[in-house]
Amino acid sequence: MLIHISQTSSTPMYEQVISEIQRLIAMGYMEADEMLPSIRELSKELMTSGITIRRAYQELERTGFIYTRKGKGSFVAALSMERLAQWKMEQVREPLLESVLQAKKLNLKEEQFQDLIKRMWQEVDEQNETGRTQEGKNNGKQ
């Protein structure tokens, strides 16, 4: 499994594991009924304690992303498109709320904030564009 976690991040380890596995499931890298590594296996792979992985698995089960068969292991649950869309929005909502609160604290106007989002959206699009064309050029050279 391709899981990226940081030992130095201020986000608790179990939360990192949860969101990484959710990402793999939501983006289709893991399919329904696919088996997850055992708690001990994943703990060794990620150099983190078993209890942290156990907690992450419990939370993933509680939120319906995985299911566990006693004695067999944990598996990816089949999720509806609505549920996945809802999860994606949740991912964006939290950090955005922080920014909204910050903007309000600094007495920014709603239009200013919305303009900022629009501009950032375009900037990222443009960056991706140029990134892609540069990549294309480099490929061409080779």
Added chain:
Amino acid sequence: MENSRRPLLEVSGLSKSYPDFQLQDVRFQLPAGTIMGFLGRNGAGKSTTMKAIMDLVKRDDGDIRILGMSMPKEEVAVKEQVGYVGDTPLLNNAWTMERTLNFARHFYPNWDQDAVEQNLAYFDIPRDKKISELSKGMKVKASLILAMAHQPKLLLLDEPTSGLDPVVRTEVLELLLDFVQDESRGVLFSSHITSDVEKIADLVTVIDDGKIFISEDKESLLDRYRRIVIPGSGEKEAVDSPLLFNCQATMGGYVGYTNRFQQFQGEATGDWHSERLTLEELFVLLTGRKED
């Protein structure tokens, strides 16, 4: 099933008096399948506790059971199930690794030569060099390989990672995580390096001045403690909460701590926010000397 299983290690009422220091009623339990980090400042009683478990220090009082067997009454049977590495590794400097292994294997019926070979190769430990010629890291790894060679259920390691460089420390932690892949096993390792404990330990036991402060699962421990920050400009009712301790005025507000965060969250009013603590911050908070 899991709950009815006896803990691998049970320490209760362990006491030992020295003229200038005493262990007082030390008690904790280590279930199978877990790694316990044993945290304490220098001189807090970590090594004495571990030596008392191995009966290398005669206790004054208390009960020690390993896999339900009593120490030191069933010492011979117990020691087949325990691998211990003390603060000073018991390796003969004049011997080679080869000779050390050939000597040690005769004492243990369960000696696993294949695992020894694997670990020697994995750690790149030369068998023909004298122990005295090995680096500090190599010596630690060699003692660990020796301690694991008879396939014990319980590893007792006194500061296994102290004085090692980050690469070797990581290798040692990996070896411990590998050891508990078999869930009938367990590890107790003492350390004052909190980040090592935070990384791989399932349970955290904190000893201070010869007494056990805390022995609990790491996730719930880090969950119930929080730093609470209360801005000074607004209302600050939260400051008066009985759930806060070490509350101090700082620039722009107040900072305090709670060990019952969920309850605090439910009860506190006014303006406040919380910050999670690292194990290191928590350790300093609990064992730092309080001025009163």
